[in-house]
Amino acid sequence: MAKTTGKGGKAKSSEIFAGFQNLRSEQRQLANKISELEMDLNEHKIVIETLQAVEPSRKCFRMVGGVVVERTVAEVLPELEGNKERLPQVLQALHEQLAKKGQEINDYIEKHDIKVQRGSENASEVPREDAPAKSNVLVASG
Template structure:
């Protein structure tokens, strides 16, 4: 798929901005997934603590893929413990991906000479003398 470029063969500012926004979106998705898995881990810990005090033959219900399934505590508890052991590994892998994504964003910023401004500074207040001629300015809110 060919990208449209300016007259000088370089990507347009709008394409650079879209690429940056895409990278930031991927970074946010990774952070959200990490947060979700950390909440799942805490829930697993609470449920395991609760079920350990219950007799193994007691009936319990578990949500599997949006469907409530009836099982016994003896069947569910080992599955929950295995999941609890795997969640930290998944969280660690996602944290590594998040770190790599941050490095990728930093490299993208350097490659395209992007100056990121936070919402506190109005981009129209930047004087032309202060900014280099080939600098892309990106204003991020929040």
Template structure:
């Protein structure tokens, strides 16, 4: 492997470029996973709130917060759940904006380092030739 990527003024090896790309992709996956987790929490809050509306307010109720089980009444827990349910969409929206910015950051990184992403089994007769132009670009092969 040769040293490439002179666009930013610094010379970086293909391994360093690939590691930076993988790091950005991992951050993007983490954001997507967090968004998914919060959307599931929002759905759970909706289900629990619907269920608790049908229960008498003085009834004993348990709530798990950070691994600790709290004993309260339905009347105490219901307003807290409704407040959390109202806040979750704004948190999800903020994470979606971060995810969009991370996607743009990845695209900028790909452009800056002249990276071509190929999927595992899709490279066929269009293999890059070993001329001077192909020596200047990085190729990442993503499996799956």
């Protein structure tokens, strides 16, 4: 399908590979963003639990856009709770995008007849008895 000969074939296969790498990169970026937002959600929960036990007039500090601002607990707590309520919706949308990107990658693989190799051909393969054993050996000469 994607196999052609000559210089044009190599250029086409490198374009196909670049497209595949681009899709995988986008998938990784989505997964990283999901992970980051899940950590933010957990941090929001911890901070909200902590601030609920504090008197509302007490001052606290919050980082907004890289700048630390001084506020009171009464001002910060509703903002944090609002953010905590919106984060699951954003995470759900990102999970849907990640699933679509995975399907897009699978379609791209099928369309261009790409064979994906992972590490070794069969990770669960038992070493043969006649094959040399792999081991780490440190030899010190005296």
